Amino acid sequence: MIDPKSRxxxxxxxxxxxxTWGVGWVVVCLLTGTILAEESAPPLTHIADVLALPREQAxxxxxxxxxxxxxxxxxGLNFTLQDESGGIxxxxxEAITTHLYHSDQALLRSIHExxxxxxxxxxxxxxxxxxxxxxxxxxxxxxxxxxAVPIERVSFFKGADSCRRVEVRAVVQSYQNLGDHYTLLLNxxxxxxxxxxxxxxxxxxxxxxxxxxRMRGVATAYYNTRGEFSTPRINTNIPEDLVxxxxxxxxDAVPQVSLGHLQSFTPHPxxxxxVRVEGTVIFSLPEQFLYLQDGVHSVRxxxxxQTQLQLGDxxxxxxxxxxxxxIGMLRDASVRRIGSGSPPEAIDxxxxxxxxxxQLAVKTGHMAAPHDFDGHFIRFRARLLAVQTDPANRLAxxxxxxxxxxxxxxxxxxxxxxxxxxxxxxxELAGLQSxxxxxxxxLAQLTYGEDVRYQRMPTEVDLILRRxxxxxxxxxxxxxxxxxxxxxxxxxxxxxxxxxFWSLQLKRQVRRKTRLLAKEMxxxxxxxxxxxxTLRERNLLAANLHDTLLQTMxxxxxxxxxxxxxxxxxxxxxxxxxxxxFARRMLDHAVDELRNSVWTLxxxxxxxxxxxxxxxxxSNRFGAGRATQIEVHADPxxxxxxxxxxxxxxxxxxxxxxxxxxxxxxxxxxxxVHTLDHxxxxxxxxxxxxLGFSPGTQLSAADGHFGLLxxxxxxxxxxxxxxxxxxxxxxxxxxxxxxxxxxxxELAERPIDSTSLPI
Numbered sequence: 223m224i225d226p227k228s229r230x231x232x233x234x235x236x237x238x239x240x241x242t243w244g245v246g247w248v249v250v251c252l253l254t255g256t257i258l259a260e261e262s263a264p265p266l267t268h269i270a271d272v273l274a275l276p277r278e279q280a281x282x283x284x285x286x287x288x289x290x291x292x293x294x295x296x297x298g299l300n301f302t303l304q305d306e307s308g309g310i311x312x313x314x315x316e317a318i319t320t321h322l323y324h325s326d327q328a329l330l331r332s333i334h335e336x337x338x339x340x341x342x343x344x345x346x347x348x349x350x351x352x353x354x355x356x357x358x359x360x361x362x363x364x365x366x367x368x369x370a371v372p373i374e375r376v377s378f379f380k381g382a383d384s385c386r387r388v389e390v391r392a393v394v395q396s397y398q399n400l401g402d403h404y405t406l407l408l409n410x411x412x413x414x415x416x417x418x419x420x421x422x423x424x425x426x427x428x429x430x431x432x433x434x435x436r437m438r439g440v441a442t443a444y445y446n447t448r449g450e451f452s453t454p455r456i457n458t459n460i461p462e463d464l465v466x467x468x469x470x471x472x473x474d475a476v477p478q479v480s481l482g483h484l485q486s487f488t489p490h491p492x493x494x495x496x497v498r499v500e501g502t503v504i505f506s507l508p509e510q511f512l513y514l515q516d517g518v519h520s521v522r523x524x525x526x527x528q529t530q531l532q533l534g535d536x537x538x539x540x541x542x543x544x545x546x547x548x549i550g551m552l553r554d555a556s557v558r559r560i561g562s563g564s565p566p567e568a569i570d571x572x573x574x575x576x577x578x579x580x581q582l583a584v585k586t587g588h589m590a591a592p593h594d595f596d597g598h599f600i601r602f603r604a605r606l607l608a609v610q611t612d613p614a615n616r617l618a619x620x621x622x623x624x625x626x627x628x629x630x631x632x633x634x635x636x637x638x639x640x641x642x643x644x645x646x647x648x649x650e651l652a653g654l655q656s657x658x659x660x661x662x663x664x665l666a667q668l669t670y671g672e673d674v675r676y677q678r679m680p681t682e683v684d685l686i687l688r689r690x691x692x693x694x695x696x697x698x699x700x701x702x703x704x705x706x707x708x709x710x711x712x713x714x715x716x717x718x719x720x721x722x723f724w725s726l727q728l729k730r731q732v733r734r735k736t737r738l739l740a741k742e743m744x745x746x747x748x749x750x751x752x753x754x755x756t757l758r759e760r761n762l763l764a765a766n767l768h769d770t771l772l773q774t775m776x777x778x779x780x781x782x783x784x785x786x787x788x789x790x791x792x793x794x795x796x797x798x799x800x801x802x803x804f805a806r807r808m809l810d811h812a813v814d815e816l817r818n819s820v821w822t823l824x825x826x827x828x829x830x831x832x833x834x835x836x837x838x839x840x841s842n843r844f845g846a847g848r849a850t851q852i853e854v855h856a857d858p859x860x861x862x863x864x865x866x867x868x869x870x871x872x873x874x875x876x877x878x879x880x881x882x883x884x885x886x887x888x889x890x891x892x893x894x895v896h897t898l899d900h901x902x903x904x905x906x907x908x909x910x911x912x913l914g915f916s917p918g919t920q921l922s923a924a925d926g927h928f929g930l931l932x933x934x935x936x937x938x939x940x941x942x943x944x945x946x947x948x949x950x951x952x953x954x955x956x957x958x959x960x961x962x963x964x965x966x967x968e969l970a971e972r973p974i975d976s977t978s979l980p981i
Contacts, residue, residue, distance in 0.1 A: 263285065265285040265286055265287040265342075266284060266285070266286045266287070266288070266345070267286075267287055267288055267289075268288065268305065268307045268308075269288055269303070269304070269305050269307050269308040269309060269310045270308045271307075272284075272286055272288070272310060272345055272352055272354065273308055273310065273351060273352055273384075275345055275352055277347055277352070277449070278347075279345075280345045280346065280347050280348070280352040281345075281346070281347035282345075283344035283345060283346070283355075284344060285344055286341070286342070286344060286345055286354055287340070287341070287342045288303065288305060288310075288340070288341055288354075289305065289338065289339070289341070289362065290303040290304050290305035290309075290338070290339065290341075291303070291304055291336065291337070291338055291339075291365060291366075291367060291368060292333055292334065292335055292336065292337045292338075292339055293309060293335060293368065293385075293387050293440050294335065294440040294457050294458065294459065295333070295334055295335060295459060296311075296457070298314070299314040299315055299318070299327075299330045300312060300313055300314050300315055301314070302385045302440050302442075303339065303341060303354075303385075304368050304385065304386060304387065308385070308386060309384065309385030309386040309387070309440065309441075310351075310352070310353060310354055311348065311351070311353040311384075311385050311442075312341060312353065312354045312356055313346060313348075313353050313354065313355055314330060314356060316346070316355060317355040317356050317357070320355070322343070322344075322355050322356075322357055323355075323356055323357060323358075324357055324358055325356075325357075325358045325359045325360075329359055329361065330359070332361060333359070333361065335459060336364050336365065336366065336367055337361055337363075337364055338361070338362040338363045338365050339360065339361055339362065340359070340360040340362055341354055341356050341358075341359060342356070342357050342358045342359075342360075343355050343356040343357040343358070344357070348449075349445055349449055350381060350384065350443050350445040350449050351381070351384045351385070351443075367387060367460075368386075369387070370387040370388055370389040370438040370439075370463075371386070371387070371388055371389065372388070372389050372390070373388050373389065373390050373410075373441075375410075375413065378441065378454055379413055380451060381443045381445075381451035381454065383441040383454075384441055384442065384443060385440055385442065386440070386441055387438065387439065387440055387441075388438070388439070388440075388456065389436065389437070389438045390408070390410055390415060390436075390437050390456060391410070391434070391435070391436050391437075391467070392408035392409055392410040392415060392434075392435060392437065392494075393408065393411065393432065393433070393434055393435075393493070393494040393495060394406050394407070394408060394427075394430040394431055394432065394433050394435060394470075395407045395408070395409050395431065395432070395494065395542045395553075395554055396431060396542075396553075396554040397427040397428070397430065397431065399427075402420075402421075403418050403419060403420050403421070404418070404419050404420075404421070404424070404427045405417065406419065406427060406430065407554075408435075408456075409542070411493055411494045413454075414453065415453070415454050415455065415456060416444065416453060416454070416455045416456075417437055417439065417455065417456045417457070417458075418455060418456075418457040418458075419439075419457070419458055419459070419464065420458075420459045422459065422461055423458060423460070423461050423463065423464050424461075429469075429470065430466070430470070431470055431554075432470035432471065432476075432495055432496045433466050433468060433469050433470040434466070434467045434468035435464060435465060435466050435467060436464075436467055437456055437458070437464055437465075438456075438458065438460075438462075438463040438464075439456040439457050439458030439460075439463050440456065440457050440458065441454060441455070441456055442455045442456075443455060471495070473498075473540065476495075476497065476498045476540050477492055477495075477497055477498065478497070478498040478499070478500070479492075479497050479498070479499060480499070480516065480519065481499055481501055481514060481515070481516045481517075481519035481520065481521045482516075482517075482518075482519035484497070484499075484521065484543050484550035484551075484552075485543060485545065485550040494542070496540050496541055496542055497540070497541070497542075497552075498538060498539070498540045499514065499516075499521065499523075499538070499539050499552065500514075500516065500536065500537070500538050500539075500560070501514030501515055501516040501520075501521065501536070501537070501539075502514065502515050502534060502535070502536055502537075502563055502565060502566070503531045503532065503533055503535045503537055503565070504520065504533060504565045504566065504597075504599060504665065505665050505686060505688060506531040506532075506533070507644050508527075508528060508529070508531075509525075509526055509527070509528055510524070510525075510644070511523060511524045511525065512525065512531060512557070513597050513665060514537065514539065515565075515566060515597065515598070518592055518593045519593065520596065520597025520598055521550065521551055521597060522549075522551040522552070522597060523539045523551065523552045523555050523557070524541075524544075524551065524552065524554070524555065525539070525541070525552075525554070525555040525556065525557055526554075527555075527556060527557050529557055529559070531557070531559065532562070533565040533688075534562055534563045534564045534565045535559055535561070535562050535563075536559070536560050536561035536562060536563055537557050537558060537559050537560060538557065538558045538560050539552055539555045539556070539557045539558075540555060540556050540557075541553055541554055541555025541556070542554055542555075547670075548670040548678050549594075549596055549668065549670075566598075566599065567599070568599040568600060568601040568663045569595075569598060569599065569600050569601065570600075570601050571595065571600050571601075571602065572600075572602045573600075573602065573626060573639055573666075573683035574626060574637060576594075576595045576600070576666060576680075576683050577680060577681070577683060579591070579594070579595070580594055580668070580679070580680040581679065581680075584677045584679055587677070594668060594680070595666050595668075596666060596667060596668040597665060597666065597667070598665070598666050599663060599664070599665060599666075600663070600664070600666050600685075601661065601662070601663045602661070602662065603659060603660065603661050603662075604624035604626050604627075604639065604659075604660060604662060605624065605625045605626075605627065605657065605658070605659055606623075606624060606654055606656055606657065606658045606659075606660050607623040607624065607625050607638070607656060608622075608623045608656055609621075609622055609623075609651050609654055609656075610622070610623060618642040618643070618644055620642075620651060621640050621641060621642045621643065622640070622641040622643070622651070622654070622662075622687075622693065623638060623639075623640060623641075624638070624639040624640075624660070624685075625637070625638055626638075626639060639682075639683060639684060639685060640684045640685070641662055641664055641684070641685040641686075641687055641693075642684065642685065642686050642687065643687045643689075644686065644687075651690060654693065654695070655698065655699050656699065656703070657699030657703055658695050658696075658697065658698055658699050659695070659696045659697040660693050660694060660696060661693075661694045661696055662685060662687070662692060662693050662694075663687075663688075663692045664685030664686055664687045664688070664692055665685060665686040665687075665688075666683055666684075666685065667683070667684045668680040668682070668683060669681060669682040742941050742963075743963075743965060745939055745940075745941060746866075746939070746940060746941065746963070748939060749866060749870065749936070749939040749940050832860060832861035832863075832868075833856065833861070833863055833868040833871060833895065834854070834856030834857070834858065834860055834861070834895065836868070836872050837854045837856060837872065837875055837893055837895065838854050838856075840872070840875065840876050840879065841853075841854050841879070841893065844879050844880070844883060848883065849889075850883060850888055850890070850891060851889065851890045851891070852879070852890075852891045852893070853890065853891070853893065854893045854895075855892070855893070855894045855895070855896075856893075856894075856896070857895065857896035857897055859897060860895060860896070860897065860904065863962070867904065867940065867960055867962070870936045870937075870939075870940060870960075871895070871904065871906050871958065871960065873933075873936060874906065874933045874936060874937065874956075874958055875893055875895075875906060875908055877929050877932065877933055878908040878933065878956045879891060879893070879908060880929075881929050881930075882908065882910040882912055882954065885912075885913070885915075886910050886912025886913050886914065886953065886954060887912050888910035888911050888912030888913075888953065889911055889912075890910065890911050891908065891909070892907075892908075892909045892910070893906075893908050894906070894909070895907075897962075898959070901961060902961065902962040902963075903942075903959050903960060903961045903962055904959070904960045904962060905958070905959050906958040906959075906960075907956070907957050907958070908955070908956045909953065909954075909955040909956075910953045910954055910955075911953040912953050912954065913950070913951065913953075914948045914949050914951055914952045914953050914954050915948050915949075915950060915954065916948070916949065916950060917946055917947075917948055933956070933958075937958055937960065940960045940961075941960075941961055942958060942959050942961065943957075943958070943959045944956075944958055945957045
């Protein structure tokens with residue numbers, strides 16, 4: 223019989239397998255449905271359908287399978303493909319980079335113009351128009367290239383003919399050698415077209431300049447990073463696609479025009495061909511541009527010629543008329559020296575006057591009279607604002623900003639003019655200071671702005687300088703520039719703030735020092751008053767003891783002597799009374815002790831003695847009858863120490879000496895007193911070689927001993943320092959330092975107010 227647990231395990235396993243199989247079938251069905259759905263979407267088979275995809279949808283890699291003829295083998299492995307509906311760019315390089323391309327790469331080398339190819343892959347957003355990313359390629363054979371159709375200007379110059387074979391007639395204006403191919407600049411009259419051709423198409427493109435050609439090729443485009451169309455291109459690698467219909471005319475056959483009629487009205491325009499002009503060189507920057515002047519007319523000529531020209535040279539220039547600056551000039555010109563002469567002199571005229579002349583011409587609808595002054599040498603005065611540098615600008619690494627002063631009628635602010643010094647460095651203009659009044663001579667260049675009715679309005683006049691000497695300093699700037707004035711005001715403000723802060727701090731320090739000084743003077747005055755009061759009290763107490771108790775005890779001594787005489791006469795043959803003799807000795811000892819106390823009370827009075835003399839006196843007194851040697855070393859100048867300071871020091875020395883003799887049993891006690899400088903103070907040291915003690919273990923005021931406490935309090939009242947150094951068996955040293963002040967003598971001599979004495 224199967225137990226319930228085994229039955230449950232069997233049921234659980236079967237249920238798990240059923241669920242797993244069910245989920246698996248669902249996943250397989252979903253995947254199969256997705257694959258079938260993808261396979262059910264047919265690929266795009268016409269190029270026009272791919273080109274019609276919106277940019278966002280083309281980026282989703284829509285499946286494509288198209289067949290067509292290779293019309294151009296581009297850079298690398300890329301090529302263009304065209305069928306009956308249109309042309310498209312096949313980006314093989316990108317497909318290989320993204321590992322999308324699966325066919326044999328050797329197949330790519332067999333593809334060339336005229337190959338019929340089947341491309342299977344996906345759509346790609348591309349730069350300007352959608353393109354293809356191939357997955358596989360298959361060469362179907364070879365057939366003729368599609369017929370090139372003449373361009374329709376509206377669609378061609380909007381980029382709508384992308385990757386189709388087109389045909390255009392134009393004049394070659396210039397070329398550029400890019401190594402593996404040439405780029406031609408074509409003028410389709412009107413309209414500018416760039417054309418990339420391989421060296422097999424034309425070995426010497428210089429012969430094509432100014433020639434009328436018929437160009438067949440694949441239309442492509444220049445575009446920006448937004449994918450916006452900029453300029454059309456035509457590319458070809460087939461020599462038969464380039465046909466010269468009219469060769470470039472000989473130099474002598476190039477029509478000659480005057481500098482004042484480059485773009486003037488004529489019922490028979492010259493078209494996009496070159497023209498020939500003559501003039502005098504007034505400015506030259508090799509391989510960049512030069513200016514020619516003939517009479518009152520001046521023209522800018524842009525050229526790559528390396529010919530070194532001098533000012534005043536008479537030259538002939540052949541080039542294409544260009545209106546990029548809104549003023550007629552020659553571009554891609556060749557030059558030839560035909561004579562020499564002198565350059566014209568500079569004209570004294572200001573930029574404001576030039577603008578006014580041109581504005582008057584706009585208002586009247588006539589030409590500027592006598593002329594517009596563009597390309598003329600002018601001279602005027604201005605104020606130098608700054609010297610600017612731009613190392614990245616190869617043509618103008620250095621420029622000057624000038625400001626023209628204006629009259630009240632001209633406006634409220636000056637006109638800012640930029641003067642450019644081509645090919646020069648900042649070091650050559652390092653001596654120019656901002657704010658200088660300078661006279662500048664340079665080539666005027668007009669900048670056109672807004673349209674006014676039918677004419678363009680010049681709005682600015684800039685200068686091209688020939689050399690550093692074209693800038694002459696008339697007046698150097700004042701030393702007091704705005705920057706220096708601001709710096710000076712800042713320094714003054716800083717100093718003023720520092721002075722105010724220092725004054726406040728000084729007042730604060732003075733108040734603090736005053737409080738401390740007042741407190742110290744009050745404490746020292748209290749010490750002086752207390753000392754004098756103590757003297758009076760001690761003197762009074764000593765007098766009272768001497769006049770009363772000491773006299774009484776003296777009388778008792780006389781009485782005891784009388785008793786001794788009487789007792790001796792009564793018992794001559796007996797022994798003297800023992801108790802009477804003992805009482806006599808006790809009385810003598812009490813008298814000695816009382817006399818010592820009276821002397822001690824009186825000893826704090828200096829009585830005309832100096833501090834060294836008083837110290838000698840108490841040392842002699844304490845040393846009398848003792849084996850202890852007491853030495854005093856005192857500075858003689860201490861005679862001028864005020865009495866209240868000397869008296870307190872004397873009391874401290876007396877108390878320290880008494881403690882040393884009473885508790886230390888020293889062999890030697892040394893008292894040293896002298897003065898110290900910086901700051902002025904008196905130093906007192908009492909040192910003994912007695913028993914010593916451990917600081918903190920000595921008897922204190924709580925035990926009825928006030929010696930050390932009294933000494934410390936005395937010194938504290940004098941704002942001094944009190945230190946005790948001792949160790950068992952090493953004696954003891956008491957060090958005292960008391961400051962000296964100029965007002966101490968006044969405190970010592972000031973009479974004592976009886977109301978201020980302690981009670």
